[in-house]
Amino acid sequence: MGEIEVPLGLAVPPHTPHAISVSLPTWRDNVGYEEGEKRVVDSMVSGYPRFFIHLSIRKLASMCEQKHAVGNEKCMLFPTKNIAEECRSFIQRRTALAGSPVNARLVHLFICPEDKHDGTKIDRSSIAGSCADLHIVLFPESAFPIAKEVWQHTGLGISSRLAEKCIALLVKDVPEVQRSTSPVSRYATKGLNRHYSAVKNSKPPSPTQPAGEDLSSDHAVYLEERYGRNLPLDAASFAKRVLRSRVAGVLINDNIREYQSNPRLSQKELVVGPSTRGITDVAADDVYLYPTGMSAIWSAHHIALAVLPPAKSVCFGFPYTDTLKILQKWGPGCHFLGFGLDSDIDELEQILEVESKRDPNTPPILALFTEFPSNPLLRSANLPRLRGLADQYDFVIVIDETIGNFVNVKVLQYADIVVSSLTKVFSGASNVMGGSLTLNPKGRHYTTLKNYLKDNFEDVYFGEDAIYMERNSRDFKRRIRVIDANAQAACEFLHSRSRAGGAPSPAIKEVFYPKYITRENYDFCRIKDVDPEDGKEGGYGGLFSLTFTSVAASKAFFDALPCYKGPSLGTNFTLACPFTILAHFGELDWAAQYGVEEGLVRISVGMEGTEALLRSFEIALKAAEAVL
Structure with missing residues (x-):
């Protein structure tokens, strides 16, 4: 493999403008970051996008604050009004619980390209030339850590590629955002875990690159500005259609280059067959794309809260941290069964029995969330036994299959909803985020869930991100x-x-x-x-x-x-x-x-x-x- 040296704080992989990881090469660096050590914090220029606010998003936020903020207000940026309203509601609710209620306000920008001064016409049928929706949530600076929780837990903030497009549409030659004098408090919040804070940029040495693309900075810029941005709008729509078919396991011919090289063919429906997901009736229409894996999890919980009687959920097994936080901070709360073993199912049975006696007319719990297998202990739940309890007590099962992935395991038949972070091995390239939510068409709650999504689902997955995800996931x-x-x-x-x-x-x-x-x-x-x-x-x-x-x-x-x-x-x-x-x-x-x-x-x-x-x-x- 060869030794790989990437300096502290730089993008992983190197020369990747939208990298989803950051180099923390030693144990001391990781501890130093968590403790806010200046040596570490001042080196960070990249990070996982739900924790680290990308430099392009910081730049756009600064522009919005300069124009729309009053006093010391700061802002968060979202792609739709509904998500912005959710952020405002969360800020008001959580600050009120803390005894210091704060109000937030919304500003909507609809940004469209203008023809160039030299008379050149903008191609408005391309992704770069299309309009952009931007919803700004403004709040007092003291509420920034609370707003950051929405960004982190829901994964519904704007993507860095969308931020770059907005900047390009708004103005030319915008000065770079200057480094904050207190980057940790400004762009990260400690809470129970603090994550990445951006400050400065420098070009890393070129390390030994393992299997995958070795992108020079010039090549990376070419891919970002040419491959994704200059494609026509219908390329994004086609990419999403392919992704949904691929996740549904129904795509017969997965050589998408053949479709893309033949414009007449790409206008037709993809060649599909019975699903390989364990339930052959799954269709591409049962798959919904999200900007991140965590936004798919948050949405699964949000949907359950909307269509079923209110009750606590269950977090089964030790999950990645934000899943538990979502269940605790939205809705009536949750029961945490953190080992994920059969002994926890015994405890779950007791909870169900007690709760069902308390109110026999409503399900004892709302939903059960579990990972298959779990992160980081790689434990797998006894899904048949959990499914039996769900059928008996009428609750929803949501399975996160990110780690197992549907090439290795079939879990849909035990779930009502399967979620996955497409950011991970489905993409593999570590340069784009994405998530999916798949409904089980044989599930007892399928019709209710499907009807809700039909009326309420918002496609907020930025087209350029979808194009990269489709390209990455072909193999x-x-x-x-x-x-x-x-x-x-x-x-x-x-x-x-x-x-x-x-x-x-x-x-x-x-x-x-x-x-x-x-x-x-x-x-x-x-x-x-x-x-x-x-x-x-x-x-x-x-x-x-x-x-x-x-x-x-x-x-x-x-x-x-x-x-x-x-x-x-x-x-x-x-x-x-x-x-x-x-x-x-x-x-x-x-x-x-x-x-x-x-x-x-x-x-x-x-x-x-x-x-x-x-x-x-x-x-x-x-x-x-x-x-x-």
């Missing part, structure tokens, strides 16, 4: 097969050197990977039919986590591992992070109760050569064993 099945094989080889090697694997004097305590963790539940949903295209069964995914016999061993392993280091997962390249430090720094003891230890290292395996990957893990393991 997702092939990439997943390579990543699955690499991850299995790496886990077998590391497990053999772990305490759980019986190794003498090991540095590694346990390898969390679906092949070793709750395997019976995972295997029950794993696709065992041989794929006619490549002759392979479903694998165990590309994500695993390691715990160590000491925090010192964790640090040594992480620092010595020669790969990209930063947040996110599902990338075409190997990406590691000290997960608990990044996601739960302010609540380490709480996370540890559920087995998410302070020293846990999460690794998303990429497409590098298997032997090179194993050598890299050998290097890191020797460093960890040396501190014992």
Whole structure:
């Protein structure tokens, strides 16, 4: 794989204008960031888009504040009035609960291109030449941390590509936004976890790039400005149609280049067949696209609250942090069953029995949310047993299949709604966000959910982002097969050197990977039919986590591992992070109760050569064993 050095705070992968990760190469860097250490915070120019406010969005926000703010007001930017109203309502509700109620106000900009001064006509049929809707939520500066929660938890803020388009439409030669003197308080909020804050830009050295595109800065600019922006508007519509068919598992001919090279063909319907999702009746119309995976999760909860009697939800298993926050901060609250084991289903049965006796006329809970498998412990729930309880007590099941993905597992038959972060392995390129929500047409709540979406769904997925997502995902099945094989080889090697694997004097305590963790539940949903295209069964995914016999061993392993280091997962390249430090720094003891230890290292395996990957893990393991 070769050693990869990306300076602290720069984009991962390098030279990627809309990168969704950032380099935090050492354990100390991650802790320093969480503690607000100036050395780290002042280096950040990129980050995961729901936590880090992209420089282009900062620039647009500053322009909006200069023109529309009164006094010390700050703003958040959203693509529709409904989302902006949601942000305003959240700010007012949460500040009132805190005893200091704050009002927010909305400004709507409808921005259309003007012909150039030299008389050149703008092509208004292209993405770059079309109009843009921008909804601005203005609020006192003191409420910024609350507004930032909406941005982070819902994932419904504008995308960085949309921000760049708005800037281009509004004015020319706008000066760069100057670095804030207090970037942490201005662009990040601590709460229970603080995430990325942008400040300055510099060009990184060119590191060794694993499998995938090695984009020079010129090439990256070409792709962004030519490939996406200058395509006609109907290219975005076509890309979304393809994405929905691809996610639905109904696309017969996945060679989209053939469609795009033949304009007459692309005007026709795509060639589709029975779905491969475990329920053949799934159609592209049952798939809804969102700007992020978390916005799909937030929307699933929002839909359930809208169509079913009010009740608490259940978060089953230890989830990625924002899922739990959504269930806690919107609606009546939630029951948290954080281990995700069968013993938690026993507890769930007790909750259902008690709640149903309290009010026999309404379902005892609203919905149950679970990941399959979970992040970061890779535990898989007993879905048949949960489905049986949902049928008995009439609640909705929402399954996040991001980690398992539908090349490896079939879970739709146990769900009412399946959500996924397309940002991850479906895209792989780490340069665009996206999410999907799929309805189970055989589900008992299907008609109710479908009718609600028919009347209320807003397509807020920016067309240029959809074009990149479609392009990236054309070969997702092939990439997943390579990543699955690499991850299995790496886990077998590391497990053999772990305490759980019986190794003498090991540095590694346990390898969390679906092949070793709750395997019976995972295997029950794993696709065992041989794929006619490549002759392979479903694998165990590309994500695993390691715990160590000491925090010192964790640090040594992480620092010595020669790969990209930063947040996110599902990338075409190997990406590691000290997960608990990044996601739960302010609540380490709480996370540890559920087995998410302070020293846990999460690794998303990429497409590098298997032997090179194993050598890299050998290097890191020797460093960890040396501190014992």
